[in-house]
Amino acid sequence: xxxxxxxxxxxxxxxxxxxxxxxxxxxxxxxxxxxxxxxxxxxxxxxxxxxxxxxxxxxxxxxxxxxxxxxxxxxxxxxxxxxxxxxxxxxxxxxxxxxxxxxxxxxxxxxxxxxxxxxxxxxxxxxxxxxxxxxxxxxxxxxxxxxxxxxxxxxxxxxxxxxxxxxxxxxxxxxxxxxxxxxxxxxxxxxxxxxxxxxxxxxxxxxxxxxxxxxxxxxxxxxxxxxxxxxxxxxxxxxxxxxxxxxxxxxxxxxxxxxxxxxx
Amino acid sequence: xxxxxxxxxxxxxxxxxxxxxxxxxxxxxxxxxxxxxxxxxxxxxxxxxxxxxxxxxxxxxxxxxxxxxxxxxxxxxxxxxxxxxxxxxxxxxxxxxxxxxxxxxxxxxxxxxxxxxxxxxxxxxxxxxxxxxxxxxxxxxxxxxxxxxxxxxxxxxxxxxxxxxxxxxxxxxxxxxxxxxxxxxxxxxxxxxxxxxxxxxxxxxxxxxxxxxxxxxxxxxxxxxxxxxxxxxxxxxxxxxxxxxxxxxxxxxxxxxxxxxxxxxxxxxxxxxxxxxxxxxx
Numbered sequence: 001x002x003x004x005x006x007x008x009x010x011x012x013x014x015x016x017x018x019x020x021x022x023x024x025x026x027x028x029x030x031x032x033x034x035x036x037x038x039x040x041x042x043x044x045x046x047x048x049x050x051x052x053x054x055x056x057x058x059x060x061x062x063x064x065x066x067x068x069x070x071x072x073x074x075x076x077x078x079x080x081x082x083x084x085x086x087x088x089x090x091x092x093x094x095x096x097x098x099x100x101x102x103x104x105x106x107x108x109x110x111x112x113x114x115x116x117x118x119x120x121x122x123x124x125x126x127x128x129x130x131x132x133x134x135x136x137x138x139x140x141x142x143x144x145x146x147x148x149x150x151x152x153x154x155x156x157x158x159x160x161x162x163x164x165x166x167x168x169x170x171x172x173x174x175x176x177x178x179x180x181x182x183x184x185x186x187x188x189x190x191x192x193x194x195x196x197x198x199x200x201x202x203x204x205x206x207x208x209x210x211x212x213x214x215x216x217x218x219x220x221x222x223x224x225x226x227x228x229x230x231x232x233x234x235x236x237x238x239x240x241x242x243x244x245x246x247x248x249x250x251x252x253x254x255x256x257x258x259x260x261x262x263x264x
Numbered sequence: 265x266x267x268x269x270x271x272x273x274x275x276x277x278x279x280x281x282x283x284x285x286x287x288x289x290x291x292x293x294x295x296x297x298x299x300x301x302x303x304x305x306x307x308x309x310x311x312x313x314x315x316x317x318x319x320x321x322x323x324x325x326x327x328x329x330x331x332x333x334x335x336x337x338x339x340x341x342x343x344x345x346x347x348x349x350x351x352x353x354x355x356x357x358x359x360x361x362x363x364x365x366x367x368x369x370x371x372x373x374x375x376x377x378x379x380x381x382x383x384x385x386x387x388x389x390x391x392x393x394x395x396x397x398x399x400x401x402x403x404x405x406x407x408x409x410x411x412x413x414x415x416x417x418x419x420x421x422x423x424x425x426x427x428x429x430x431x432x433x434x435x436x437x438x439x440x441x442x443x444x445x446x447x448x449x450x451x452x453x454x455x456x457x458x459x460x461x462x463x464x465x466x467x468x469x470x471x472x473x474x475x476x477x478x479x480x481x482x483x484x485x486x487x488x489x490x491x492x493x494x495x496x497x498x499x500x501x502x503x504x505x506x507x508x509x510x511x512x513x514x515x516x517x518x519x520x521x522x523x524x525x526x527x528x529x530x531x532x533x534x535x536x537x538x539x540x541x542x543x544x545x546x
Contacts, residue, residue: 029340029341030341052367053289053290053291053443053445054289054443054444054445055443064341065340065341065342065503065505065508065509066290066340066341066503066505066508067289067290067340068289068290068291068340068443068445069290069502069503069505070291070442070496070498070502070503072443073291073442073443073498074498079442079443079444081371081444081445081446081448081449081475082289082314082367082371082445082446082449083371083372083374083375083446083449085371086367086368086371086372087368087371087372087386090368091368091386091387112393114364114393114394119393119397122352122353123353124349124353125337125348125349125352125353126338127336127337127338127344127345128334128335128336128337128338128364129335129336129364129366129367129392129394130315130335130336130366130367131336131366131367131368132366133366133368133390133392134366134367134368134386136390137387137389137390138387159393160392160393160396161392161393161394162392163390163391163392166390172390175389175390176389176412177389177390178387178389253505254505254506254509255506256506257506257543257544258493258494258501258502258503258504258506258507258544259501259544259545259546260489260490260493260500260501260539260544260545261489261545261546262489262490262536262539262540262545262546263463263489
């Protein structure tokens with residue numbers, strides 16, 4: 001009997017499983033940060049977490065709200081400037097795993113986090129690329145984490161912020177791009193991975209209690225199903241307890257009032 | 265370096281129409297300086313900052329700027345910057361011209377500016393949508409030695425850069441501790457550097473590899489305790505995450521935003537009054 005859990009918890013635990021101990025991870029805020037720290041607190045105690053604020057090897061006790069909370073600075077092995085973070089660590093090839101989300105993804109793992117609608121007159125202005133385009137280029141591999149729906153898993157992106165496999169079929173590798181791109185897309189239905197030849201994302205892993213038809217209906221292109229389709233494990237009670245404790249500590253820390261003492 | 269009250273520093277050095285960078289990546293964001301610019305009603309500024317954050321959400325919503333150079337415009341961990349979105353989506357309170365980069369590009373653009381170079385270089389492999397806009401900011405060139413493609417990013421040289429720091433010593437040297445982002449690069453790239461600091465001390469007990477802006481690189485400095493709130497100053501106070509969460513509701517509608525700015529920024533004579541009004545300072 002599985003303990004009930006939310007879709008966010010399911011995705012967080014599955015993403016954490018994808019991280020090996022000792023890997024150097026370039027971490028984004030939100031679910032990626034939760035997954036990386038869950039991995040650190042469970043099977044991967046030696047995972048190295050780099051947040052793009054330049055905090056290297058952080059071990060936060062509570063999850064940061066921003067990419068540069070004091071908690072990250074105080075628990076880091078070192079703090080470096082942003083030019084160093086992106087040049088000496090990311091561009092130089094010292095990052096194993098990058099972790100990204102986006103508003104939209106297409107069948108070749110290209111991501112949009114810039115606009116919905118026309119760039120000059122957008123219906124929705126999204127935050128923009130930030131670190132994502134270079135993380136997608138230089139991290140040895142990228143994990144994408146997104147909830148699956150026909151509005152977010154689309155046939156055609158409205159803007160290409162970060163490049164996955166371009167139009168597929170080896171186009172990415174032919175560009176000389178050092179990183180392998182989005183090797184896995186963790187969703188609330190399962191995991192999508194690029195087909196070995198076409199590089200089109202296909203459903204390779206499914207959660208218990210979900211059907212391939214449901215995953216297909218949540219996708220804006222005709223989603224291919226890999227053979228054999230693997231069954232994902234459900235989060236264990238221990239994993240859920242550690243994750244919920246982490247979130248509870250975090251909520252309590254973020255609600256705390258700040259006091260600044262002014263000189264008399 | 266002149267030590268001036270913040271009001272006088274802004275009055276003397278910040279002019280309408282300038283390009284101005286208030287830097288600090290999540291940490292040491294110079295909010296007090298931004299509020300003073302808002303009080304003094306500067307207009308038509310070209311705002312430069314990697315992460316516009318709440319600080320530029322406030323300046324854009326109060327009509328200080330007509331251009332924005334940036335690389336990620338959200339409320340970190342919370343969601344949208346509603347005033348930035350309103351400016352881009354509905355030209356409120358005025359149209360906003362965007363100059364959009366990625367973090368890596370902006371970081372080295374400041375570095376090139378600080379180095380006296382016209383542009384910065386980085387590896388180029390995959391074309392992003394930003395390069396396919398009508399007037400791309402990034403151009404692809406080739407390495408003269410190896411022939412590999414490189415992205416050239418134009419240098420950033422703000423007219424004025426403002427940074428917040430922990431300490432200034434008696435001689436006017438400025439110490440930044442903790443996450444420094446691209447603050448040092450943005451400062452040294454600027455034609456004029458203004459600093460706000462938590463306190464003045466006789467001597468900085470900074471190690472030899474610390475991030476110090478020598479006094480002779482700084483035009484003016486002001487002592488403003490709490491000057492980074494709701495951002496933070498490592499060693500002084502923590503990031504006010506509950507305020508960042510609350511801002512989502514405050515800034516969602518024009519009326520609630522304007523009422524908040526009137527009550528807490530325009531009606532406060534200085535930053536200490538603002539902090540007392542928010543119940544943050546005793």
